[in-house]
Amino acid sequence: MIIDAQDRRVLNERTQARSGTTKERLEAALRAVESRMNNIVDSDVDVLRDASRHIIGAGGKRLRPRLVVLAYLAAGGADVTVTVDPAAAVELVHTASVVHDDINDHGILRRGRPSINQLWGRTFALLAGDYLFTKVYELMAPFQDMNVVLAEATVALVEGETMQAAAVKDNNFTSEVYAEIIARKTAALFRSAAEIGARLADATSTRIEALRTFGFNVGLAFQIVDDILDIVGDEASLGKTAHLDVEQGRGFAVAHGSENGDDVMDSIKQRLLQGDTLEQARLQATMLVESAVAQLDVLPDSDAKAELIALAHATIERTA
């Protein structure tokens, strides 16, 4: 039975996650998160199971579950296995949203694989995204307080995605609107990941607040860099359809490259690549990361804190 084998694997990985160095515990927890995600989406409805495992199996950076686990450890949490289900839930919120994104954006490539929309068609992509949202709900059902936190972040994510679509439609993609969009569609979930890790460790309210702000700022920086890479990156290294944001008149490029969002892609790209706008965006992301790292002063030094700082810096140093 596939399920039994999976359950055993999750148990083994969770047991390993209790001991070892910080790095070993982090990696064991993240392996358990992978198993848990694959396990929870099992279904006798083949297309839901297969499409879910297709997108989960494609990988991704797993920054959000990483944040849950590291925030937990940095806040003094002792048994990292308690982070597995919430970390899997946070990653599945993100996964559900990209599945639905690929419907609305006609994205055909995601994490180096064809999108669910591309492989199974729109109807099943819509239902697979819904299914992943219901699995978040199922995973989190036993966690009362954490549920309130993740529900708020999930609401914010959908609001951010909607503000983005509305800004494109209304031709109203200003810098201010851009800032509000990335706060909701990306930074709120990063914030909830760090908050959930901190709460699971029974951290003080000062430390919870510091880790929340850390997550939020890292999320903002991550999205700004993502939008920069969407302009300067290529599909092979990004693993997803590039330039979608600019083609669809949204994202950093449009907010900063034009006043009214109706420029065509080539002229936007040309202006951004020639001017110093991209350099300014990188600077903004760097300042957000510095500000995030400064929040961690309230935490004692630890390997987990060092890993959080490294994660923050990696966010802006990546090329894909």
Add this chain to the structure above:
Amino acid sequence: MIIDAQDRRVLNERTQARSGTTKERLEAALRAVESRMNNIVDSDVDVLRDASRHIIGAGGKRLRPRLVVLAYLAAGGADVTVTVDPAAAVELVHTASVVHDDINDHGILRRGRPSINQLWGRTFALLAGDYLFTKVYELMAPFQDMNVVLAEATVALVEGETMQAAAVKDNNFTSEVYAEIIARKTAALFRSAAEIGARLADATSTRIEALRTFGFNVGLAFQIVDDILDIVGDEASLGKTAHLDVEQGRGFAVAHGSENGDDVMDSIKQRLLQGDTLEQARLQATMLVESAVAQLDVLPDSDAKAELIALAHATIERTA
């Protein structure tokens, strides 16, 4: 401030819901559910608020919240105000699913109004459905046990919708597949509604199980009658695009009217209306309702129990 006025109205309606006859308490609770739904979907993202209130304001039978409240009262619950949030959540699960249904089915009429898909377009309909799902999550976050129950029902609902789409695609719409689909896409949520009401009243496990089964059987009967009405009804009285199910090769009509689901609508309708298939389906629905009502023997007689029995019978006697 609109929010303040709404909050006051909810409070007033909840207070009224504490006293009066069973019918008065039921109606007061249902008014509070309406306010709560309108209240929880408020957002500074106009399209999410407007689209949500458009579909909520269109009404509907409110069978699921009615089941929550009546199961609570029939199981001996004293303060019906505690049912308001879970009842609103159950109705919003259903509402979210019809919003996404109307995308996949190209339904242009829903509850007598143009569908969200028709008015705001596919992108915003997809996001509005996601938004309603996140609001379910937000409403239920404080209810630990009930969350597990509603999460399971929500997973089943998405599985049922997917099985239906897959059965049409694979040309495999047999009676057995039809039975499994309606169990998951409709009856599971009815079951969870009755279970949540019973659990909120701290009912014994015998009574919880009886009300669960009552809800499940009523849900099956409701869907069978819905599929019958989709064949014999007209749009004006149904309030939604009729014959969609048959046109798309799914539902009762296809399961019972053809062996392989590739008949055209006219010939299916003709066969069903001439033969005794529809009569058999009505008989099946009637037996399910009788079986549901028999479950209530474990409950003491009460006005609420009588209302539950009336609700069950109304399910099969309706013409729209």
